[in-house]
Amino acid sequence: MSEQRSYPRHVSTDAGDIEIRLMSPADEAAVLAFGKGLPTHDLLFLPRNISQPKVLSAWVKEIERGAITSLLAVKDGRVVGCGTLVRDPHSWSPHVGEIRMVVSLDVRGKGVGRALSQETFALALGAGLEKLSVQMTVDQQAAIALFESLGFKAEALLRDHVRDVDGRTHDIVVLGHNVAQVQAQMEAYGLPGAVQH
Ligand SMILES: CC(C)(COP(=O)(O)OP(=O)(O)OC[C@H]1O[C@@H](n2cnc3c(N)ncnc32)[C@H](O)[C@@H]1OP(=O)(O)O)[C@@H](O)C(=O)NCCC(=O)NCCS
Numbered sequence: 146m147s148e149q150r151s152y153p154r155h156v157s158t159d160a161g162d163i164e165i166r167l168m169s170p171a172d173e174a175a176v177l178a179f180g181k182g183l184p185t186h187d188l189l190f191l192p193r194n195i196s197q198p199k200v201l202s203a204w205v206k207e208i209e210r211g212a213i214t215s216l217l218a219v220k221d222g223r224v225v226g227c228g229t230l231v232r233d234p235h236s237w238s239p240h241v242g243e244i245r246m247v248v249s250l251d252v253r254g255k256g257v258g259r260a261l262s263q264e265t266f267a268l269a270l271g272a273g274l275e276k277l278s279v280q281m282t283v284d285q286q287a288a289i290a291l292f293e294s295l296g297f298k299a300e301a302l303l304r305d306h307v308r309d310v311d312g313r314t315h316d317i318v319v320l321g322h323n324v325a326q327v328q329a330q331m332e333a334y335g336l337p338g339a340v341q342h
Contacts, residue, residue: 156260304316
């Protein structure tokens, strides 16, 4: 999936130099430490709690199987962000990819999320996906603003869809990006390549 893009890459952000590279099984412990350091409320958009070792092992197996591609943002050897592209070529949605992204609290608002989301988006385009989706709790304003700025639009609201550790439920918003349609529109305007990587 990453054939058309080479890693590691370095990006300069307000948080300093960030290395973006593919996650491998060797990163299991580092990503678990990253997951454990995140506020649990920020993990509610994920299907499983990534601060648990069992979940990390399953995730690494999915990476080995090729069903998931994860990019890590690394600062001074420490994982500070993760962007994941999930797809299921054997489902009725082989053309759809889901992006999942989270950044450490201490480096938020400094451009790491933007860099990671652009890289993850580029991976999805490189994989030939036609539609992308992201989901988050409705109060994740930064995430909504970030993905809207990339062209995602709200498609669904799932009420009381997740329950936190205290038993409170939260609504989930699903945003979608019809990459193929946008590409076709750009070509109609004489701007081919506008959404290429
Ligand atoms: C979403 C998230 C990954 C963004 O990471 P980040 O490193 O803080 O993002 P950046 O600093 O690159 O900011 C990217 C954009 O987000 C928006 N943004 C960032 N912080 C914001 C804030 N406090 N309020 C509103 N918008 C904000 C802005 O549009 C910003 O773009 P700009 O700086 O060009 O204006 C991070 O907030 C996070 O981990 N949230 C919790 C997990 C989550 O809900 N993920 C969404 C599921 S896909």
